[in-house]
Amino acid sequence: MKAILSALAVTVTGLLAGLLGLLVRKGAAFVTVDFLLGLPARAGQSGGILPVLVSTGLLVGGALLLALPLGAGTALYLQEYARPGRLVEGLRALTEALAGVPSIIFGLFGFSLFVIRLGWGWSLASGSATLALMLLPTVIRTTEEALAAVPRELREGAAALGATRWEAIRRVVLKSAASGVLTGAVLALGRALGETAAVLLTAGSDLGMPTSPLSPGRTMAVHLYILATEGLSEGRAYATALVLVAAVLAVNLAANLLMARGQRP
Amino acid sequence: MTDIKLQTVDLRVCYGRTEALKGVSLAMPDRAVTALIGPSGCGKSTFLRALNRMHDVAGGTRVSGRVLLDGQDAARLAPEELRCRVGMVFQRPNPFPMSIAENAGFGPSLFGVRGRELARIVAESLKRAALWPEVKGRLHADARSLSGGQQQRLCIARALALQPEVLLMDEPCSALDPAATEAVEELIAQLRREIAVVIVTHSMAQARRVAGQVARFQAGRLAEVGPADIVLDRCQF
Numbered sequence: 001m002k003a004i005l006s007a008l009a010v011t012v013t014g015l016l017a018g019l020l021g022l023l024v025r026k027g028a029a030f031v032t033v034d035f036l037l038g039l040p041a042r043a044g045q046s047g048g049i050l051p052v053l054v055s056t057g058l059l060v061g062g063a064l065l066l067a068l069p070l071g072a073g074t075a076l077y078l079q080e081y082a083r084p085g086r087l088v089e090g091l092r093a094l095t096e097a098l099a100g101v102p103s104i105i106f107g108l109f110g111f112s113l114f115v116i117r118l119g120w121g122w123s124l125a126s127g128s129a130t131l132a133l134m135l136l137p138t139v140i141r142t143t144e145e146a147l148a149a150v151p152r153e154l155r156e157g158a159a160a161l162g163a164t165r166w167e168a169i170r171r172v173v174l175k176s177a178a179s180g181v182l183t184g185a186v187l188a189l190g191r192a193l194g195e196t197a198a199v200l201l202t203a204g205s206d207l208g209m210p211t212s213p214l215s216p217g218r219t220m221a222v223h224l225y226i227l228a229t230e231g232l233s234e235g236r237a238y239a240t241a242l243v244l245v246a247a248v249l250a251v252n253l254a255a256n257l258l259m260a261r262g263q264r265p
Numbered sequence: 266m267t268d269i270k271l272q273t274v275d276l277r278v279c280y281g282r283t284e285a286l287k288g289v290s291l292a293m294p295d296r297a298v299t300a301l302i303g304p305s306g307c308g309k310s311t312f313l314r315a316l317n318r319m320h321d322v323a324g325g326t327r328v329s330g331r332v333l334l335d336g337q338d339a340a341r342l343a344p345e346e347l348r349c350r351v352g353m354v355f356q357r358p359n360p361f362p363m364s365i366a367e368n369a370g371f372g373p374s375l376f377g378v379r380g381r382e383l384a385r386i387v388a389e390s391l392k393r394a395a396l397w398p399e400v401k402g403r404l405h406a407d408a409r410s411l412s413g414g415q416q417q418r419l420c421i422a423r424a425l426a427l428q429p430e431v432l433l434m435d436e437p438c439s440a441l442d443p444a445a446t447e448a449v450e451e452l453i454a455q456l457r458r459e460i461a462v463v464i465v466t467h468s469m470a471q472a473r474r475v476a477g478q479v480a481r482f483q484a485g486r487l488a489e490v491g492p493a494d495i496v497l498d499r500c501q502f
Contacts, residue, residue, distance in 0.1 A: 153359035
């Protein structure tokens with residue numbers, strides 16, 4: 001049995017390593033300074049991906065800027081203020097359910113609300129808002145878990161020193177939960193970086209350099225998708241994939257470091 | 266007879282339908298230690314936590330009866346003000362995830378004390394808690410890097426920083442080794458010259474060492490109260 005399981009483990013790890021190896025083998029040659037900092041030409045068949053990197057950063061940054069305060073605020077309410085009961089359980093079940101909804105559904109919703117109804121068109125603003133909605137359930141859940149893990153003794157200790165509930169939360173509870181909250185944020189960031197369908201539906205796929213929140217933009221994931229499906233440049237598709245994977249890995253590494261820091265006594 | 270600092274009148278606490286404290290009236294003198302003893306689940310910690318309205322924090326409890334601080338109804342004070350005047354030290358050391366100095370100064374900093382004044386209070390309370398010599402060179406180290414006994418004395422320093430009139434201690438030595446226990450007991454012996462101390466303890470020996478008055482609880486009621494020697498000599502458990 002042990003032999004079978006170890007063979008399985010080796011195979012799976014090998015497959016994952018092979019995936020990375022393929023990206024490196026087919027894409028590494030194209031990842032140059034000119035590629036990273038250059039403007040694309042001929043629909044991405046040549047040139048670089050600078051506008052794509054900028055669009056990705058703005059879109060994902062905007063999404064986090066929206067999702068973190070909203071999600072953390074909601075989690076604080078659910079965990080610290082709301083009386084346990086049907087309403088809270090209902091809200092919690094709803095966020096759990098939303099976490100399982102396929103991202104394309106969020107894309108469709110964002111398309112009809114932000115792109116059409118609010119008239120933001122295909123834009124970074126529409127994309128960020130849609131991504132934010134998609135990330136909210138994750139942010140809420142990880143924040144709630146981090147808050148729930150704060151020992152009761154710390155809240156009571158703060159209260160016993162004359163702290164009001166908000167002072168106890170702001171100065172002790174959040175400090176204690178910070179690494180958990182940050183980890184959730186970083187996981188959300190990873191998800192946002194990789195999202196394709198919902199972004200394509202709401203931010204469009206324009207290759208130009210964005211000039212305002214209402215500019216359309218093309219993220220790395222979308223760029224990769226289009227390069228590959230349109231058969232524009234296999235090498236550049238792999239190179240983009242490599243940059244994207246590097247970004248996601250960096251984000252996950254950061255999450256692990258943060259978690260390790262949080263577990264320090 | 267010394268002055269009465271803290272007094273309860275028919276204090277009752279219910280957790281849901283269970284009545285954990287069934288009407289306790291007890292007077293606790295100033296500048297003296299009152300030890301609360303009795304078997305587990307007899308209501309002594311529940312009683313202690315009612316004295317600074319700690320039950321309000323967790324919720325799910327109903328408290329009735331009165332707590333009088335200097336003869337004044339504690340229910341009329343804002344809970345934050347009451348807790349500044351009646352400090353509390355918990356069973357397990359619970360330092361906040363911040364530096365030693367920030368822990369010790371936490372209470373005063375809530376009320377806007379800053380800078381040099383705060384540093385003075387921090388040093389003074391650490392000295393009162395007999396922790397100063399051990400930590401003066403590393404005030405900005407994480408408080409959780411201290412040993413258990415040091416953490417508990419830091420928690421005492423933190424409570425003392427607010428200049429409380431009463432200090433409630435919920436089995437403060439139960440998580441400590443004998444040497445650390447001795448240090449905390451010496452501290453209590455100091456404190457009883459200045460303020461009222463109410464301590465829950467499982468140890469008869471500790472009650473005998475530190476307390477002037479002993480109150481024995483039994484099944485949510487006050488079974489017996491009197492001078493430490495008399496009550497403890499009668500106890501057979």
